[in-house]
Amino acid sequence: MTTSAAGAALAPARVAADRRRARRRAAWRRRGLVLLFMSPWIAGFGVFFGYPLVMSAYLSLNHYDLLSAPRWVGLANYRYLFHGDPLVWPAAKNTLWLVAFMVPLQVLFAFGIAQMVARARRGVGVFRTVFYLPALAPPVAATLGFVYILNPATGPVNAALSHLGIEGPLWFNSPTWSKPSLVLLGLWGIGNTMIIFLAAIIDVPKHLYESAELDGAGPLRRLVYVTLPTISPVILFAVVIGVIDAMQYFTQAYVAADIASGSASNAASGANNLGYPEDSTLFYPVLLYQQGFRYFNMGYASAMAMVLLAVALAFVLLIVRHSRRWVHYQGGGK
């Protein structure tokens, strides 16, 4: 009697335990399914981002020449970076110059072009194509083209200027003009950002303009109080992407320096023209490449990469934090 009573009392508990187990199994199955669907991303993230990041952090504390095993040196690479390497600060200054001048100009230029294309009444398709097409040109080919047309002695730009009685600048051969020349190249290929701005401008609700117009707002006020606030999330996007791109600026600087210095075909030469002229195009990623792949000093290059990551992160956080003051999301979201 006692046994059967106890058994009866235990039965519901066992059922509850079974249910809990079943729920747990179902939850695990669900998690497994989620993981299964996420696995391509997890694998990609791990292989192409997580592992390189961890390895860069590890290698930054080692002497590593790519060919023999890494050797632990502690913080020596960071000490050399901050206290020994004479090229780090010029390279950082060049990169900051890009962030300060190229990024705002690119955003302004892309916005301006998008505004014009959005207002065009005829040939909209042609204008969109014309302004977007340069974005499809491979960076190396585009840079080669610009070095050719801006050649101070034989280029068509200076030839045209000389017909007007103006002696053209030395462009990529001048430390004063080399970065502005790269900015011109950057503005020419701004198609991607322009298209994003164009989509955002077209997407601004018409009734907002109508209301503003009824309130007596002219074109400038409509731009400042309707267009800009409405597309401010896109401006934030363009600024953040622009800053990150500027900090990673490499291909165009590498090609322009190599071609303008006249050394491109000289495979036998040990001479180095990265940063030509006078280190004016020696951007931080170019110096990182020089250390890692020309000097085979990969431990130091990894330390440079870690510092670049930290600085880029700080910049983006600063911009995003500051953006709360000027970015407006439709529906009032922040």
Added chain:
Amino acid sequence: MRRVATFVASVAVLALAATTASAGATVRPAGSTGTTTITIWTGFTGRELGIIKGVISQFEKTHPTIAVKTVGGISDDKIVAAIRSGTAPDVTQSFTADNTGSFCSTGAWIDLGPYMKKDHLSASMFPTASAYYTQFKGTRCALPMLADVYGLYYNKALFAKAGIARPPRTIAELTADAKKLTQRDASGKITVIGFNPFLAWYENAESHFAPMWGARWTNAEGRSTLNTPQWRAFLTWQKQLVDWYGYDNLVRFNASAGDEFTANNAFERGKVAMILDGEWRVAFIKAEHPELKYGTAPLPTASAKLFGSGYTTGNIIGIPKTAPHKAEAWQLVKYLATSTKAEATLSNELRNVPTTKAALHSKLIKPDRQFATFLTIFANPYTTTTPITAAGAAYQELFASWTTKWQAGKEKNLAAGLAAVDKQIDDQLANQTGGGVP
């Protein structure tokens, strides 16, 4: 448990299959075809690559069990990447000896000492400079395969027009002739330049000028010695000549000079009266501008004792540590670097300087008058090369970074600037060897 056992068994079978396949890929079964195919990567391209292939086909005739696949246009970056990923070929040839230090010190290229000993070869068969730049701290991981030697090329027609009878022998003569030979248009722009002193233009590297003043890169302890009278004299002269031309004028002239390794080369087109260049230009002129009337001579020097000397460096050839067929690779390396016939053929056709003493004195070498100048410079006891370091050419590049500012007039204090570069180079070398900042 059964699943685990099945999985382990499957992995084991796959691993075994992979190992077998891998082994099959690297070791050709004896007697299957009777030949082993090896691959050589070389920096040569175009016309010069064709010449290399011709000599390698001679090797294949004398070594019927070895077939060679030749790949041209390879840089050191690609060689290093391939060694790291285990996809390096059997033999690699590099255009620059600057990376000998890292190849030897890391074991990326194997030590050829045991192979040489087995075949009774000694490094004394190579001229001193070539023997030096193919080893690092006693490890011989490379052999020299033709040397480059630098001298002066001059345009005879422009010399005759200016009334100059012979090429300059002193720095003062070089300066005077450079000014006399220079032609400008009405606006003052340079149309023909006497001698272009602009560093980083064509072959105007600091290392190529150094022997003219007897300037040395390091002292006995391996410390950088740029702040010395010889380097200061060179840079003072160089800046004065740059200023005489006008920095902007030189930049504009350089931008219009044409690509160095094409038929647009400014010297070949008669736009440059005197130029510092390598011995290979003889073959380029013959192929591209045979009508050019020119001569060759040793570079002018600051002292009579140094006249006749110059700068030399050269191609290096070795076997990557991951080479699949090392024994066959050694046969090819030995042939290209030590066979008198191979060296002579390459020298005659490429117009590079042979790098064995036997080949240098061989009757197979048929130098024309222009090329003979470089053989004489190579044999001069004061002819020097650049130091081999574990940091490659980093010390030269740090110096070049400073000299570009110097010639632009951005650096005013020569001695202080050179002292600062000395420190930067010593710091870089210390960091490169893993010692951190000293």
